[in-house]
Every structure is written in structure tokens, then in C-alpha cells.
Amino acid sequence: MKTSSLSFYFVLYIVAIITVFAITVERDHLLKQRDEVIAHLISVYVKPLQLAAYVDTTRIFIEPSRTQTRDSVALRIKVEGPIEKNDVTFALERAEKLLENGEVQSQGLLGAVRNDSGDGILICPPLQEGTYKFYVSGYKRRIITEGNLMRVSIGDTTYAIPYSAALEMVDRDTTVLLAKVARTGVIPPQLTLSVQEAQENWVLGPPYKKKIFVGGTENLQRVSFAVSAPGRIEMGSAAESYVLMAWDKPTLGKSTFTVSADANRGFGEKDRASVTFNVEVLPATFITTPSAKGFWGIPYTFDGQLVGLNPLDLSVDASHDGYSIWTKPVVPRVSVIPDKTWNTLLFRVLYRGTLVKEHTVSLSAPPPPQIKWVQQNLDRSRNVLTISVASSDPTGGPVRLSLQAQPAGIARLDKVAGTTFTITVSLEGKPPAVYLKLSATDQYGGQSVSTKQFNIPQ
Numbered sequence: 001m002k003t004s005s006l007s008f009y010f011v012l013y014i015v016a017i018i019t020v021f022a023i024t025v026e027r028d029h030l031l032k033q034r035d036e037v038i039a040h041l042i043s044v045y046v047k048p049l050q051l052a053a054y055v056d057t058t059r060i061f062i063e064p065s066r067t068q069t070r071d072s073v074a075l076r077i078k079v080e081g082p083i084e085k086n087d088v089t090f091a092l093e094r095a096e097k098l099l100e101n102g103e104v105q106s107q108g109l110l111g112a113v114r115n116d117s118g119d120g121i122l123i124c125p126p127l128q129e130g131t132y133k134f135y136v137s138g139y140k141r142r143i144i145t146e147g148n149l150m151r152v153s154i155g156d157t158t159y160a161i162p163y164s165a166a167l168e169m170v171d172r173d174t175t176v177l178l179a180k181v182a183r184t185g186v187i188p189p190q191l192t193l194s195v196q197e198a199q200e201n202w203v204l205g206p207p208y209k210k211k212i213f214v215g216g217t218e219n220l221q222r223v224s225f226a227v228s229a230p231g232r233i234e235m236g237s238a239a240e241s242y243v244l245m246a247w248d249k250p251t252l253g254k255s256t257f258t259v260s261a262d263a264n265r266g267f268g269e270k271d272r273a274s275v276t277f278n279v280e281v282l283p284a285t286f287i288t289t290p291s292a293k294g295f296w297g298i299p300y301t302f303d304g305q306l307v308g309l310n311p312l313d314l315s316v317d318a319s320h321d322g323y324s325i326w327t328k329p330v331v332p333r334v335s336v337i338p339d340k341t342w343n344t345l346l347f348r349v350l351y352r353g354t355l356v357k358e359h360t361v362s363l364s365a366p367p368p369p370q371i372k373w374v375q376q377n378l379d380r381s382r383n384v385l386t387i388s389v390a391s392s393d394p395t396g397g398p399v400r401l402s403l404q405a406q407p408a409g410i411a412r413l414d415k416v417a418g419t420t421f422t423i424t425v426s427l428e429g430k431p432p433a434v435y436l437k438l439s440a441t442d443q444y445g446g447q448s449v450s451t452k453q454f455n456i457p458q
Contacts, residue, residue, distance in 0.1 A: 046152070047081040049088065051120065051138045051175035054078050058177070060266035061184040062129060068181075069126045070268030075134065075177045077113070077120030082140055085118035092122065093135040093174065107132070127181045134177040142171050181266070189216040191223075191263045193275040200277065201308045203284045205356035208247040209234075210257075212275065215241070217263045227259045250281045282308065284349070284357040292359075295366035295394050296340045298444055304330040304349045306357060317348040320363075338363045369399045369440040371450035378457070385425040385434070385454060392419045393442035400442075406435040431456055 054076045062069055079085045090113035097105040111124030113136055122134060144151045150167055152159045192215040202208050212233075214220055220243065225233040227245055234244040245259055260274040287305040294300040304316040314330040320342045327350075328334050336345060345361035374388040391399050398418050405411040410431060414422040425434050437451045 046142055046170060047083070048170045049082060049138055049140050049173045050080040051136065051173045052078045052080065053175060053177045056178065058179045060127070060179060060181045061188065062181060063188065063267065064184065068128045069266040071126060071266070071271075073124050073127050073179060073181075073266060074264060075122040075124075075179060076116075077122065077136055077138075077175060077177065079118055079120060079138065081173075082142075085140075086115060088115055088118070088120070088138050088140045090115065090120045090122075091137050091139075093137050095124070095135070096133040098131040098133060104133075122177060127179065129181050129183050132179045132181070134179070135174060136177060137172065137174040140171045143167050188265065188267045188270050190270050191216040191261060191273040193259060193261055193273045195275055195277050198277045200279050202250055202279055202281045203306055203308050203351070203356055204250060204252055204281050205284060206250075206309075206351040206354045208250045208279060208281075210245045210277070210279075211242045212245055212259050213242045214261065216270075216273075217265070222264055224262050224264060225259060226261075228257055231257050231259075233259070247279070250279070252281050252283070254278060254280045286357070286359070290347075290359055290361075292361060294338055294345055294361045294363045295444075296338050296342070296363060298366050298393075298395055299335045299337050300345060300361060301333055301335045302347050302359070303333045304347060304357075304359075306349060306351075309351060309356075313352055315350045315353075317350060319346045319348075320344065340365075366394045366444055366446055368446040368448040369393050369442045371401075371438050371440050371448060373450070373452055376454065383427045385427060385456065387423040387425070387436070387454070389421040389423060389438065390419060391421070391438075391440045393444060393446065397443060399440045402439045404437040404439075407431055410434060411436060425454070427456060430458065432458065 058073075058075055060069055060073055077090070079088055082088070092111050092113050095107035095111065097107055099105055111122055111134065113120050113122045115121075120136060120138065122136060124134070142153050144153075145163060145168070148163050149160050150163050152161060152167075194213045194215070195210060196213075200210070212225075214223065217223060220235065220240065225235075225243060227233055230249070231245050231247050234246050236243065245257060247255075247257075256276060256278050258274055258276045261272070263271040265271050285307045286303070287307055288303045290302055291300075302316065302318070304314060305311045306314065311331045312329075315327055316330050316334060317327045318325040318334065318336055320336075320338070321344055325336065330349065338345060342363050344363060347359045347361070348355055349357040349359075369391050372390045374390050376385060376387045378385050389401070391401060393399055396419070400417050401413060401421055402416075403411060403413045403423065405425070407429070410429070411423050411425045411434065414424070423436065425436075433456060434454045435451070436454070437449065439447065439449050441447050
């Protein structure tokens, strides 16, 4: 009975051990699956580091009179994967020269690789004729192995996860750069930079852009440019013979810019060029100063052309009392007839959509034409008195003038309509004085009267 009981409990023990073992195996399997899923998600999120050469083979030419490149050789490495690339570090692992017989000749590690705004730049000393192979590695410190754990830095947070072989190479990659140095029998053209105008004026407000013409090379995409602050270079298509120097927020005063370039062909000084020019930024100024006053019912003409800006790049937006009227090109001049209910006109001059100048016009009832007695002249030889008169409407236009005189019939006008008039007074009757009354009427219905008495010396 006792032996039977021991056998029974032993069987239970074995069953328990097997059950625990099965549970443990299942748990370990699930944990392994979980760790693999976590590792996969992290590898997707952090994006593995990937290096590649910008061009399959960089071709460099030696001048006929030299045995090696004049200057050091620069090869560019493209970095893909991480969003932030400026902290990627590089190392030159080894360098080889490929001989014509197919053999590989090891080269000394004399080059250095640095991070250039997220790209890798391999700078190696001057090279002789031949084909070279450079092995460059990159590393971004995001995943650190600590025993059975891995610490993953994502943004400002660090996560600890079980070790995963799949994550070992996420932060590391290696690429191969090929450079072919060849002797050329043709003297290479000199790289040149030029501008149309070395001195230029600009208007405060719109961004400034200037064409930098490039000569001596057919492929602008391989030319590297640098510009003094606060300018920047905008590249166009490969077919264009120029790049743009852009200054987004010009400031008042004179500024000097220097643009330099390197064609990266290995031709030393022939590959480098620079150009300097000056820009003076001035306040926006109208070519023709517009009037600050306007009148109801009388067309107001506005010329929005600005000094230093192409009028074809300008448009003018007209409004009254906060209500838009229209938007039109600056040329030809625009005209608005104010209504009696309007108080002000506002003209906004836009350079390619950017506001650069405003002009406000106050509106009121038009004044009547003004009559001015300009000059009088007593001509004894002809026995007449001549009087000069000027009169015009509010816009400087012509008026119609009528004349009344005492004694009657003694005076006459040289014309009825215009802006300047001459009155001739006959002195044959030897009048001691002449009384004149002028009435002016303009095209807008305005009227005015002016009188004057002239005493005639005897």
C-alpha cells in the first residue's frame, strides 16, 4: 500500500514537471516572437542607415603636363535612412588601386571622411592616373548593446528591449566609392562665374534674385557653390547655364555678395571661380509721384511704376474705404472715378504678389475752377492794354471762359476754351478805368467768377 502511494505521487510529480516545462517552452517561444516583432517595429521606425555613392564612378582628369591631380580629390557619399543625418560619423576602412592586369594594390589610408550637412565627403590626397576603390563605413549612434539588452534612442526617449541580432546592423553600413583618374590631352576650360551688372539697386520688400552665369563646364549639377550670407544658391535644370543667388529678406543699405564655385574635375585652379557684386536696397519710390487728393466724379489716374523694378512684374490692387475695386497690371496707367459716397482710395502695389508700396488718396467735392490774373501790359504804340489770365479745372484741364467789361465792348478774349487766355482792352476812347468780369466753367460742372478793375494812366 505504501509502495503504491509513492508510485502515484511520483507520477504526479513527473506530470507536473512536464506541464511546467511545456508552459516554459511555450512562454519562451512567445517571448521570442514578441522580441522579434519589437525588433522589426524598431527597425522600421528608426530606418536603417544606408550609404551609397552619388555617382557610380567619379571621373577625374589630369592636365597633360602633370603626373597627378593638382589638388586633393573629393568624393561624395549619399546618406539615406535616418531623418536626422548630421550626426552620422564616417571612417575610411581601406583603399585599393585596380591595376591593368586585374590585380588589386592596397593603398595607404591617407584620406579622411567628414560629415557635410548630412552627406559624407571623402577627401584624399592628389592621385596618380588609375582606378581607385575606397571602402567607407558609416555609423549613427541610436542602438547600444548592453549584455542581453539593447537601448534604443528615439527622439528624446530611450527604450530598453531584449537583444536582437536583427538590430545589430541598423546603425551601420558600408559603401564602395570608385574614382577613375585619367590623363587628358586637351587643356581643360577655365571655370568662370559672371553677372550682368556688378552694381544693382533693389527695392525694400520683395526677395532679391540674381542670375550667376557659369562657363567652362557643361554639367552644373556637379558644380558645388558657396555664397556669403545671407544669400543662398538655387539650382535649376542641368540644361541651364546659370544658377540663382537668392536673398529672401533684403535690408536697407548696401550689401556685397561673393559667390564661389568648384567644378570638382580635379583641374586645380581651373576648377575654381568666384564673382562679387553689390546690391543697394532702397525704399520703394514711385517714378511719378501720385497726388494725395482726389475728387468725386473726376477720374483719378494712378501710375504704380516703381524705381528699380520691372513694371511687368508689378500689379496694383485698388480699394475704397476697405472695399476692393479691382486688381490690374501696373502698366498701362489705371483710372478710377470716385463716387460721392467714397472717402478714401487705397492703391497697393504688388511685386509678384508681395506688397511693396501703398498710396492713400483722400476724396472730396471738386473745387470750382480758379481764375488767376497773371500779368498786365500797357502798350502805348498800339494803344491797348493786354492782360494774361490762367484758369483750369481741378485736374489741370481746360475751362470755358466768358468776359463782361465796362465800358461795354471795350475788351475781347483771344479764345473761349483753354487754360491760358489773353484779354485785349482798346484804349482809343481814353477810358480812365476798365472793369472786367470773368466767368469760368469746367467740364465737371464747376463754376467760378472773378472781377478786377484796371486804372488806365493818362
